[in-house]
Amino acid sequence: MAEPRPYLAALRYPTLTTTVPKELVHRAAVAEVMLTGWQREDDTRFRVEAQWPRSHSFFTPVDGEYHDPLMAAETIRQVGALLSHAEFGVPFGHQFLIREIGLTVHPEHLKVRQAPASLDLEITCVDVKRRGSCLSGMTYESVVRREGLIVATGRTSFTCVSPAVYGRLRPQRVFRADHRPVALTAPMAPQSVGRTSPADVVLSPIGHSNRWLLRLNSRHPVLFDHPVDHVPGMLLLEAARQGAAAALNRSTFLPLGVKTEYKRYTELDEPCFIEAHRLGPATPGGDERVRVTGHQGGALTFSSLVTAAPDAA
Template sequence: MSLMNPDPAARAAVGTIGRGAGGTSPSSGALPHLTTTVPCEFVRRSSMAEVFLTSCRRASETRFTLTGQWPRAHAFFNGPGGQHDPLQAAETIKQVALYLAHAELGVSLGHHFVPCDLSFTSDPDELAIGAVPSDLSIEADCVDLVRKGSRLVEFGLSITIRRNDRALATGTVRFVCVSPGAYHRLRGPAPESSPTQPAHQPSEVAPSAFGRGLRRDVVLASSDHPGRWRLNPDPDHPVLFDIGDDHIPPMVLMEAARQATYGLLVSDRSLTLTAMSTEFHSYAEFGRPCWIEAAPVLVQHSDTMSVLVTGRQDGRRVFGSHVSGTVTRC
């Protein structure tokens, strides 16, 4: 299948990135190992600090090799015990998909991406933070591209993230591409807020109960039922709400799934996330209660944990996530 060329603006931006990342400049001579990020707009981030991709090269008609970098410290993605946060792999997988859609698969800027599913598995033994930022090599294979005429309407990716030729994480993702006009018709007028949804207040529960160190990073509030919480992210959070979405972003829902899994633990236990498989069914709207429920799944070993997390709003299922991790004593 012949892939559509990127629009002129995307092509110009990608060309500039390739020359900079290549390390040479006609006017200044050799400048080895220059590094820059891909355009923020291509990965739907407003802050350059939140862009984890640095370059891309087409290996075949449907296969791409990208590079990226994870910082040694991050304002939100901060894993336990001097390790990178496993959920940072999910954010990187999402960024790869959005970047390739714009830069290589012909989806114009301004289009919207409706997530279908995102899954990843990470290796905790490979996530140690070193003395320098982690330079990544990323392989992405396009699968099941669906087109209407020349327009891409749905696509999936299979992705492997490596550091020093060792796999840190693997994953898959699928998006539906929606034009601005179709998105406006899909979303309609902004929904009215429900008077039963209180304004955001920091969680009254200690952040450590959800595996977080800062109260502003907690996205759940307690309820009257064990294993059930109200989705309660801070809409002014500089990372979780980096751009102006008209709904709660998928990464917030995935963080809610992780925190709900952590919330099932007894106080002297800690969770290291190793895998998450999430299906998205509908938008999570602002202004109306969204309830997060977590139920353990039968596992074979006492040091592992497998949990099914479900989000519901207005009686409909918003997402379902199967979360797995290892449990250790604090």
């Protein structure tokens, strides 16, 4: 008689938690998958579950106390890929281009506790576009809750295209085997951009107080989780966060909100310059705002508005 296999019995228990397949969220490393499940409510509304670890190699807790707000942005980004493949039928191999990421967080609900943060996301697809029967893009709104309390809200837009269309959109040099990013440059001092490790710094000094060179470390295990032919959108979001931290002179920086618009592909093999400027006086509530932009070859590639709480100091 065959030996009993306890793991088969375990699979029958619906309360056991695992991540969604990494392929559905465009990650190579299982450890980088934040989503743990989803349910369809109707054609445009979905419930998604996620979990954040108490610590992370890149999305490190801010001041040792708060979950990194950009982990919320990455979680919301993964939702778009998940629903596109699992619910809207986008084939694997199609290319996604983020057009906009907007995020607002509530720090009082971001605190790291003695267990990982279990999250429930309410997703509403408000602008679903199709080319024939195929999804060509959409906008979706996210409400992230932890034990019923709102941790973050977001609005994200993206387009997706077939491999054939993508091949026509992109310069042919990016598909060659010898295509390489620009040389790795020296990082800013981590504390000057709100980081603790030089390996996570994405800005390099060029002798200006508010202008830097985008630093591309293609071996970074999170920002470059898998090979790509352009600068990942999440890396540019991190550049916006670091630029804002530098402009505000914050060694510890927890952004309250960020709204980033991506205007064009940022190429790996050309220098990209990042600028950050404080926008006039603080808001009536005391919040600070910083505009961060990226330019490559004289053209704007992205623009980000970062909001920060008043400096406690």
